[in-house]
Amino acid sequence: MVTSSILFGAVVVGISYPHTAYPGFLTAFAAAQMLPQMFLVFQAARPISD
Structure with missing residues (x-):
């Protein structure tokens, strides 16, 4: 769950900032x-x- 969100965030950042x-x-x-x-x-x- 957390890993997929991190990778999704990396993809979004990669699309937004290609360099x-x-x-x-x-x-x-x-x-x-x-x-x-x-x-x-x-x-x-x-x-x-406990």
Whole structure:
């Protein structure tokens, strides 16, 4: 869900600003790769409350 929205945003930015399309896509792709890992780290770092 989040990954698809990030990639969709990268496509929109790429259409709007063609000269930044390639770096923008790489940034969005890197963010999409990082987000699941960051989520797992966040889940692991949370104190168990229940």
